[in-house]
Amino acid sequence: MPKQKNTKQKIIDAAIELIAKQGYRGASVRKIAAAVGIRESAIYNHFRNKEEILKQIISEIFVTPFEFKDLEEKAKKGKSFLHQFVVAYKLISFDKKKEKLFRVLMIELFQNKGLRESFLQEFHQKDIQQLSKALFIMMQEGLIRSGDPMFMAQEFLAPLFYIRLQVSLLRIDSKSTAPIATQFEKHADFFWESVAL
Template identity: 40%
Template sequence: MSLQNDTSAPSKNSKTKDKILKHALKLFSSKGYKATTVRDISGSIGIKQSALYNHFKNKDAILETLISNLTSSAIVTLFDDKDTQALQMQGKALLLSLATTFKLIGFDGQNEALLRLLMQEIYRNEHIREIYNEYFYQENVKKLSGVFFGMMQEDIIKSSDPLLLANEFFAPLFFYQMQVSLLKLDKKSTSSVVSMFEKHVDYFWDNIKITKQETLF
């Protein structure tokens, strides 16, 4: 009997910890980290504060765990385990895939809440700023600029500054994603913004691609 209890205990603890993180993320992203108390979190789950402290030392420890989850969010893992040469041969399809990922984040509760938490705490928390700069911005821009450079070498797109192109591609996506999040927060229609992701890709690609006529010169 005791062996069965020992075996099931880690699973139960893990589920409770996951619940704490899930409810904390919801509260942090809606009320704000500072305004949310440990009592709020434990109360939303239906457990005592003492039970919560069995899993996390304090509210800061919960936030730190959530921050670590940012590094595995959809935006951060855009290029994970993908070969640059294979990516560059996808051409416009790659850009459409990236834009779609940004769009879908606005309709995924977990990723949207993580992004909202990031935006709220980025000025207060140095660790969050470091994650944003390194993973959300620098790594993705660096990877895409490398892909663009390869496309230029293969005469797929026009010769230009690949780093500047990468910034120009990503910047509107962050803006549109934020617009979707804000409209949803105010319970307004997102239809006018949703179509902008694909329109951005169309416009961007039409301006950088090399046409058949241009390859003749």
């Protein structure tokens, strides 16, 4: 079993490199197999098709830092919980390989309906739901004012996505990202001040 897991990760790693260099269309299953050093048919032991490989990659690039165990206990920490989230989000945003793929996949999301639906259901909604649960717990604990936790979650996440987009736009033109490096933490502080009791 470990051998299969290892091969699956090799397929993902090879696909990441190829998609980052050649785009989704350019990274064929044949090329991915060649990069791994396996037959093309062997890929289908791990993935149904190329789109499934892409979905797996997206799950790593758009990974939610909210996949915490003991969400309730951590949410009770209020501001430090939000800081944990933005630091994890920041690390993902500044990871060069993930940032490069973020650009490629943003383009692909506009062109691929199935991928778009998968992203919205599996990643975007998952983040909103997890964050809204955490915010609701904070409300129950008397840490933040009462309100619509789903709306508050969207208000918290939207600027983070925008900052991540800025990182990509600056890197495309080889400009420094230093001026926005602290924006993640500043956003968490600003948000907390606007909702804290």
